[in-house]
Amino acid sequence: MRTPAGSDERLPPHKRRTGRMESLHEFQQRARSYEGSDRGQASPPPLGDVFVQLPTTPRPSRQEASHVSHASSETMRPMRLSRHSTASLFGNLRRTSKSVGSFYRHQLKVLTFLVLLGVIGGPLSFCVRELYGQITALRLHLLSLTSNSWLQFALWTAHIVTFSQLAVLWTSFAPAAAGSGVSQMKSVLTGVDPRVYIPGYFDTTTLIAKLAGLVCSVGAGLIVGTEGAFVHIMAIITHHLLQVPCFAGFCLHLNARLQLLAAACAVGVASTFSSPIGGVLFSMEVTSTYYLISNYMKAFISSVSGALMLQISLSLAQSSSRERGSSSILKARNQPESFASWELPLFVVLGVLIGIVCSGMVALLRVLAAKRKRLRALAASSDSRCRWSNVFVRWLDPLIVAIITATLTYWPGDFLHARALDELTVLFTADALPASWHHVSPFYSLGVLALIYALLLPMCITLRVPTGVWLPTFVAGAALGRLFGECLDASGSPSLRDTISPGTYALAGAAAFAGAATRTVSAAVITIEITGSIPLMLPIFCCVLTAIAVANLFPEQSVYDTLLLVSGLPYLPLVDFDPKMTAGDIIEPQLVFVTKRTTIAKLLLAVQRLPDHDIPVVYSEADMRLLGLVSGVQVKKLIRYFYQTHHLPDVDVDLGEATTAEDAADVSWTTIATQMSRNRGGFYGDRVSYGQAYHALSTTVHGGGASAQGLAARMPFLMDDDKMIGLMARGWSDEKRERLSQTIKLSLGHFCVLKPMALTVSSATSLDDLHMIFTMLRCDHCYVCDQGALTGVVTTSTLLSIGALE
The missing domain is CATH 1.10.3080.10 (Clc chloride channel)
Structure with a gap:
């Protein structure tokens, strides 16, 4: 008589096949129960074949519990279960008597x-x-x-x-x-x-x-x-x-x-x-x-x-830097230091105007970036008729933009010939603008400066050159703010002129335009720090927050998000998913794993398929209960130990770390191992990422890089153990082939330490929840388990490609 699946809840925690392990002690108990089957003890029975009665014995006393805990620690030592913390390297390090130094x-x-x-x-x-x-x-x-x-x-x-x-x-x-x-x-x-x-x-x-x-x-x-x-x-x-x-x-x-x-x-x-x-x-x-x-x-x-x-x-x-103050590198000499309370609504109006102008600029940026992306894609094609596109995109397009920039920054007047940003601090002063700004009138100079910067910024930052965004938006906003202040000063009564300072509106406008373009409130903080305008904090923040709020009313994103979306770079927080889809819909079933009892040949395959990464360990190929992870570096040490113990040659060649003279230019074990481990040395250290490895191995890739798909297309047998072992065994002697096919325990030599899984999900987990996990934890993969059995893996690359398709 079979018991329902709910009887699993009546099992001791370390014998359950469902649910998450609550502590490291429970993980150790579960590992020992599996270890017991290797010593001739009965293996854990199938879940449906047991009937567990609830215990009626009283709970152990505190002394008994302490004795059990001490015994558990003693039995844990020979099993070499890892006690090391996997927390961040920065912080949370306990100062014990042995680790103070x-x-x-x-x-x-x-x-x-x-x-x-x-x-x-x-x-x-x-x-x-x-x-x-x-x-x-x-x-x-x-x-x-x-x-x-x-x-x-x-x-x-x-x-x-x-x-x-x-x-x-x-x-x-x-x-x-x-x-x-x-x-x-x-x-x-x-x-x-x-x-x-x-x-x-x-x-x-x-x-x-x-x-x-x-x-x-x-x-x-x-x-x-x-x-x-x-x-x-x-x-x-x-x-x-x-x-x-x-x-x-x-x-x-x-x-x-x-x-x-x-x-x-x-x-x-x-x-x-x-x-x-x-x-x-x-x-x-x-x-x-x-x-x-x-x-x-x-x-x-x-x-x-x-x-x-x-x-x-x-x-x-x-030496003049001392005169500018210790941190205010753009502080004007006669900068306004106060404002009237009744001016706050005027700063809000300025923020509304700047938010509208900034949204138009970002829309222009999106259009230009999309057109340039299409031209570059056309130029990158192999069609000989598109060679002119390559020349245009690489050289003629920047040449045209440079000529337009030269024309628009020379002819309007000397006010556009500023040598550096320091000379634009005249916009922040309470005094009248210099004579160079009166070429036609101050209104003309300020309006032309703001218009030229707002038009040329989208054209220049989408070129194939190193760029930034903050400084041009700062200048454009300062010109708009000063223009707004000059208009108020010119239209007001003599009593108002004594109160209104156009330089105050220039400061607020500079911060507001930069904040609306980047969607950052910190633009106000930067403006206050570099100009030393702490007394004007309130109007600056009012203007910045208003500009950002108005810009958010339009469908355009920030400048950085717009460039990110147009370029097609992966960015999980902006990806949407079908609420009906689950992890089981995008799972990669072709898994790299090892079993408790395995062979050296299969270990060689595992460390080449997941170079230098942790490899999941399951009970057996028939029983895919996930036991934990084992380090790829430790597995390599075990392989080297086995080769050395049995006097087997070419361990470096079999690990893919060396080549032989017989390696041909076509498919061989060494060429496959080399391609599987290429592109090392990036910011991920000397390793291949999980996404990169599984894209190379996958037969059901939803998206990803062309190189990864090309490797899987040229070598569709990468996950076929028999074919891969046969390819690897070329040139092996009969003795070596027999040795490497012998069944061994993963604990051989005590090199491999079993580590508990930090996180697993069920195949029924929705993609929205999975998206939150990947975004919050910034992980690049997550294993999928159903009732404790390992069924697949989900990588960031797969999640991004599915989101893009949706």
Whole structure:
């Protein structure tokens, strides 16, 4: 007589096949019950063949419970079950009597890394600023060589065209260096593997191309900023710092690396603006959907260090920097310090106007980005008739934009010839504008400046050059705010003129336009920090919040999200799913796993299919109860131990870590192992990501990179054990073949430590819930279990492709 499935609830916790294990002790009990069957004891019976009576014995006393717990600890030792915590490397380390020294060494190492980011970021930002400042000074020097306006225009245009083409040339060496970098960082910080979607994003060549291209593009006079490119630069530097042996331990966990990336984003912004508080908040709003509070202090340490080093660099290079204050690098000399309470509704009106204008600018940006993407796709095709498209996209398009930029920034007047952002601080003063702004009238100059920046920004930031967004939006907003203030000043009575200060509206407009474009309230904080306008905090925040609220009424996203969506980068928080779909609909059934009793040949297959990753362990191929995970590195140690014990040759060749002279150019075990483990050395460390590996192995890939699908298409037998073992066994002797086919226990040599699963889901889990899990935990895969049995795996790549299809 079979009992219903509900009888599982009456079993002891460690004997149940359904439900989640509540503690490590319960996991150890379950592992021991499986271990007992290997020593001749009866294996756990099928769930339906047992009938369990509820115990009637009284609960054990506290002393008995303590005795049982102590006995459990003693029996756990010979089984080599892992007691190590799998928490983040940063924080939550208990200071026990045996780990006080390691605790303080760990904290000192983390602090050193965070400060080092700022020490590198601040001076590097200063050097970049000085370099493109010299290029801009060269353009102004060329104008002073002649008084002929047409010859000046020719020199102006030649300068912009030359350096913009140099920026394009630099990025042609490393295509990943093009663009802002913030949109890509939003995608990377969700946990996706950048090697699959953004190849070369963390390469050294990308760093060089980004730095040189940024100097050329900004120095050329293109309407681009620097904050996005510098965020990317600091992310690359973070990646390479993690390759230093003393910091290599930080790469063990994905979340630890992502925390350091988030801190690098804060350093990039803080080093650009000398705004430590605004830098942290800006990086949080722009790059994160869910922010770890534990990373808050790390970001502040790095950003303060970066801002401090920038100020030290400015003080050492320019004695006048002391006159500008310690942190307010854009503070005007006669900046307004007060406002009237009745002016607050006027700041709200200004925010409404800026929100409308900014939405129109983002709409133009979306259209231009989509058209350029189609042209680049056409140019990338192999059709010979499309060769002209390649020439146009790579060289002629930037040339046209450079000529348009030169024309629109030369002829309107000298007010557009500002050498640097410092000269635009005249917009924030309470005094009248200089004579250069009265070319026709101040209204003409301010209106033309705002219009030109709003039109040229979408054209320039969609070029294949390093760019940023914040600075052009800041200038456009300052011009609109000053224009609004000048209109109020001109239309008011003499008593109102004494109260209204156009510079106050310029400050609020600059923050509002930057905030509406990026959808960040931190734009107000950055504006207050870099201009020293703390007394004007209330009107600035009113204007910024109003502008963001009005911009949200339109269907357009922020500038970064628009570029991200148009480029097709994966970003889980923006993906929608069919509410009726479950994990079972997108499951990948072709699993890589090992059993408790297995063979060395199958272990070789497992470590090549999931290089350097944890491999799931099941009870047997007939009984797929999930026992836990085993490290791929430990499995390799077991394989080497077996080869050494039985004096078997070519262990490196069989592991895919060496080649032989007999390897042909066609399909062989070594060529397969090489292709399975290619693209190592990215920000995920010296490993292939789960998504990358399963895309290469999958026979039911829903989407993903072309390279992964190509490997599966050329080698459709990758998950066929018999064919793969036959291919691997070419050249093996009969003795070696027999040895490697012998059944062994996974605990042989005590190299493999069984670790409990951190998270599994059921095949009935909805995709909305799965989406929340992947977004919150930033994981790249999740195993699917039904009644304790392993049935498949879901990766981020599959989740993204299904969401895109929906």
